[in-house]
Amino acid sequence: MNKHASPIRSLLSCTDVEIVRTNLEMEKQRMPQTTLQKFLRFLDVPHDDKPLSALRNPDLEPIGLSERVWGFWSFFAYWGLPNFAVATFSTGSALLALDLNIQQSIGALTIANVLIAVFTILNSNPAVKYHLGYTLSQRMVFGIYGSYLGIIIRVGISVVFYGYQAWLGGLCFNMVFDSFSHNYLHMANTFPESVPMAKKDLIGFLCFQLVQMPFAYVRPSRVNVPSIVTCLMTLFAIIGMLAYLMNTNGGPGPLYYKKVNLSVSQRSWAWLYAMTIWYSGISPAVANQSDYSRFSSNTWRCYAGLFIGIVLPGTFVSLAGMLCASACKGLYGTAYWTPNEIVEEWLSNSYSSKGRAAAFFIGISFTGSQVFLNLTQNGYPCGMDLAGIFPRYINVTRGTLFVQLVSWVVQPWTFFNTSSAFLNAMSSFGIFVTPIVTLNVIEFYWIRRSKITLLDFFTLSPKGAYWYDHGFNWKSLLVLIVGIVLGLPGLVYETQPEIKVNTGMMNYYYGYMFFIPVVTGVLYYGLTKAFPNHHEKLRQDDPVDFFNCFSDKETADMGMLPHSKANMCEVLDAAEPHNYADEIILGEGKEEV
Numbered sequence: 001m002n003k004h005a006s007p008i009r010s011l012l013s014c015t016d017v018e019i020v021r022t023n024l025e026m027e028k029q030r031m032p033q034t035t036l037q038k039f040l041r042f043l044d045v046p047h048d049d050k051p052l053s054a055l056r057n058p059d060l061e062p063i064g065l066s067e068r069v070w071g072f073w074s075f076f077a078y079w080g081l082p083n084f085a086v087a088t089f090s091t092g093s094a095l096l097a098l099d100l101n102i103q104q105s106i107g108a109l110t111i112a113n114v115l116i117a118v119f120t121i122l123n124s125n126p127a128v129k130y131h132l133g134y135t136l137s138q139r140m141v142f143g144i145y146g147s148y149l150g151i152i153i154r155v156g157i158s159v160v161f162y163g164y165q166a167w168l169g170g171l172c173f174n175m176v177f178d179s180f181s182h183n184y185l186h187m188a189n190t191f192p193e194s195v196p197m198a199k200k201d202l203i204g205f206l207c208f209q210l211v212q213m214p215f216a217y218v219r220p221s222r223v224n225v226p227s228i229v230t231c232l233m234t235l236f237a238i239i240g241m242l243a244y245l246m247n248t249n250g251g252p253g254p255l256y257y258k259k260v261n262l263s264v265s266q267r268s269w270a271w272l273y274a275m276t277i278w279y280s281g282i283s284p285a286v287a288n289q290s291d292y293s294r295f296s297s298n299t300w301r302c303y304a305g306l307f308i309g310i311v312l313p314g315t316f317v318s319l320a321g322m323l324c325a326s327a328c329k330g331l332y333g334t335a336y337w338t339p340n341e342i343v344e345e346w347l348s349n350s351y352s353s354k355g356r357a358a359a360f361f362i363g364i365s366f367t368g369s370q371v372f373l374n375l376t377q378n379g380y381p382c383g384m385d386l387a388g389i390f391p392r393y394i395n396v397t398r399g400t401l402f403v404q405l406v407s408w409v410v411q412p413w414t415f416f417n418t419s420s421a422f423l424n425a426m427s428s429f430g431i432f433v434t435p436i437v438t439l440n441v442i443e444f445y446w447i448r449r450s451k452i453t454l455l456d457f458f459t460l461s462p463k464g465a466y467w468y469d470h471g472f473n474w475k476s477l478l479v480l481i482v483g484i485v486l487g488l489p490g491l492v493y494e495t496q497p498e499i500k501v502n503t504g505m506m507n508y509y510y511g512y513m514f515f516i517p518v519v520t521g522v523l524y525y526g527l528t529k530a531f532p533n534h535h536e537k538l539r540q541d542d543p544v545d546f547f548n549c550f551s552d553k554e555t556a557d558m559g560m561l562p563h564s565k566a567n568m569c570e571v572l573d574a575a576e577p578h579n580y581a582d583e584i585i586l587g588e589g590k591e592e593v
Contacts (some may be wrong), residue, residue, distance in 0.1 A: 019464055027053045059395045063131045063295070063549060071297055071305070073224075073228050082373055085165075085370060107271070108278075116282065116286065124293035128294070132294060133294055144464065146477050149477065158381055169204075174340060178347055179356040208370070213401065235313075241324055254326060291380065343358070384399065432484055434517060434520075447528055465535050490505055
């Protein structure tokens, strides 16, 4: 080895040098000449002189130590938000409709939550170790260009779910307004019958949207504290509702004692479908996990927060919702499945100061949880994904504002106030994200053996580790299509009951939470064995901390040279075609650094 060669040049292979050189060319800022070029330059996202290219902006880079501030309670709250929410509180209405009773429904949910927690932890590890989000992981799985498919799928789901959760948030907001004014509680609906919404519902929805919009300017890593606060508030609100209804009714009510008249086979499939329904509602959060696990300050606190946040609130809130509905059935003759229905019943019976105070606290608690639930599960993730598609022009803030504005297009009021098949189709959303999560786990653990190179996420060089075949990993794309297609017949049967059902495909749909990971996992692993990836950087870490995202301990554990201004100057110098190219020595010098 040349004794004058720098440590950086000794560590970099010729492939690394070419990739750095390609990236520098992509990130070079050229002076705009035409009016159009000047306008496009004006639209560039703020980047504080950080690199900007067709694949990179600051929000896409692996994050540094300053943003890794999430501990146990932050991850508990991240999963507490979808659990301390209206949708989870009302889950029992769907499960009891399967002819299960409350005890059996909770049994199915407990098993499902444990499995979901394990699946989520597995999916989160690339982010915990390498501090990268969902968008970059798609490049690892599907290729630089193929990643757009996985990103677009999640963008579509985020837009639909954002509108759905915002409408629920508007209903929660109305509890607060109901506590302010008796006239608002009994507001007349002046809309014609052809409009599938009430006037006060529209007011609540509009106000909720306006409250959410300023949070688009808050960094996702900084919403952990208000998320913790709103989770605790909603927990106390649920406990208060449950205690009052159970005490007033003198017991759990008639639904608790419902008898089950199903055969063993029917009961087994009902349990399986109950688990799938529950999983489907939170499956986008499972897929999103990498976007937030990268904020982890400690690996085991992250895992503990995820596990407990999924299992305990997910089981307790669903049970509380069922018991509240059962007690309402005994008290009022109707099973109310949402908090706003219960509050309206209280205020309609007695518009007292006590009832108004309860309505205000319950309303503000559920509204807060809906705000941060919608932001963390749908708003910010959609912003991150759109940044992956248009890095030069969209960052997390702009993308979040976009989904807030276009969520009106899906007309979420029709989900609740018409005979739309949307609510039935809600149990199918996991069909689209489960293959993606499975492929991510297989690719990271089995194919790459928990070692990936970050430099290659931002290159169009054919020598990049995620270039595959012209930017597409055909194996993973084929498996994704197979995984989705196999679940579609069941979705059609569920939304179109007049169609003759194929029992096998219907059963596959009932249990796709289990069947899709098995089918797609085995198929993908088999294809990678039959057509292996022989890339020279497979199962390797970067030789240098190019993005200044690792601590000294992490770089030491991975055998990586730490980032510093001096080191990076040498990297850039080594990448110049006229300097030191003949001094790059493959595989040598690492021991001397």
